[in-house]
Amino acid sequence: GENVEQHPSTLSVQEGDSAVIKCTYSDSASNYFPWYKQELGKRPQLIIDIRSNVGEKKDQRIAVTLNKTAKHFSLHITETQPEDSAVYFCASQEGFQKLVFGTGTRLLVSP
Amino acid sequence: DSGVTQTPKHLITATGQRVTLRCSPRSGDLSVYWYQQSLDQGLQFLIQYYNGEERAKGNILERFSAQQFPDLHSELNLSSLELGDSALYFCASSVGGDIIPGANVLTFGAGSRLTVL
Numbered sequence: 001g002e003n004v005e006q007h008p009s010t011l012s013v014q015e016g017d018s019a020v021i022k023c024t025y026s027d028s029a030s031n032y033f034p035w036y037k038q039e040l041g042k043r044p045q046l047i048i049d050i051r052s053n054v055g056e057k058k059d060q061r062i063a064v065t066l067n068k069t070a071k072h073f074s075l076h077i078t079e080t081q082p083e084d085s086a087v088y089f090c091a092s093q094e095g096f097q098k099l100v101f102g103t104g105t106r107l108l109v110s111p
Numbered sequence: 112d113s114g115v116t117q118t119p120k121h122l123i124t125a126t127g128q129r130v131t132l133r134c135s136p137r138s139g140d141l142s143v144y145w146y147q148q149s150l151d152q153g154l155q156f157l158i159q160y161y162n163g164e165e166r167a168k169g170n171i172l173e174r175f176s177a178q179q180f181p182d183l184h185s186e187l188n189l190s191s192l193e194l195g196d197s198a199l200y201f202c203a204s205s206v207g208g209d210i211i212p213g214a215n216v217l218t219f220g221a222g223s224r225l226t227v228l
Contacts, residue, residue: 001169032215043113043201043219044154089154096207098167099144099217101154 002027004092006102014110019077021105023090026071030092033066033073034099039086047088048075080109114138117202117220125228129190132223134202136183142166142207143185144217145177149198160185161207192227199224 003026013019025033034049050057050064050073057064061080066073077084090102114137124130136143145157156169160179171177174192179185189196203217 034216036217043221044217045219046216049216093215096142096161096166096205096215098156098159098169099215100156100169101146103153 002030002092002094002098002100004090004100004102006090006105008105009103010106010108012108012110013080015080015082017080017109019080019084019107019109021075021088021090021107022072023074023092023102024070024072025092027092027094028071029094031095032093033064034091034093035064035075036089036091036101037086038089038104044089077107080107082109082111085109113218113220115140115202115204115218115220117200117223119223120221121224121226123226123228124192126192126194128192128227129188130192130225132187132189132200132202132225134185134187134204134220136185136202136204137218140204140206140218141183142205143179143183144203144205145171145185145187146201146203147198148201148222152198154201157187189225192225194227197225197227 006023031052036044037047038044063076087104093099116135142161146154157171159167177187199222201222203219206214
């Protein structure tokens with residue numbers, strides 16, 4: 001079955017710095033790659049997603065890149081703010097099959 | 112409120128017991144997913160239903176079972192509970208099954224926190 005690896009497990013940055021979280025997936029049939037943010041004590045919420053026919057997608061300070069050949073995708077957050085502190089999960093899905101999550105990255109943005 | 116309703120919010124029970132967690136998906140969503148999140152752990156996929164039928168199964172224990180009813184609500188049954196089953200159980204729903212923008216997006220409920228003593 002699909003396996004999603006996520007790195008790093010923890011990431012500490014200063015406010016205003018950039019943060020990059022990387023994921024790799026195993027199933028070449030996967031074609032949908034979302035990122036979810038989970039704040040402490042809250043439910044995960046979608047922040048951005050990308051489909052396999054697109055190499056990059058951007059939404060304000062957040063961007064996602066996808067390398068289908070290497071089966072890598074990454075989340076880029078620029079100009080980080082303390083409210084970006086949370087756990088971020090990548091995930092992959094083929095069609096409408098199960099959505100498999102990575103192990104999560106705890107991002108801490110210090111003022 | 113995300114539109115996905117999970118009950119109960121909290122549940123404390125003893126080892127060996129059986130519990131049922133309930134989920135009502137967001138209006139219009141046909142697909143329901145169940146995930147287990149242990150303390151400081153990731154989101155472990157348990158099972159997925161689409162319009163009443165099982166669509167995919169993850170690492171769900173044989174002691175666990177689930178179903179989606181004709182009104183699309185879903186129940187997750189956990190039996191012969193062990194200490195290690197203590198976790199936050201999330202239900203999420205999506206439109207699923209139709210190639211329209213946003214059909215894959217999961218909306219999570221607030222979770223049911225199970226504590227097994």
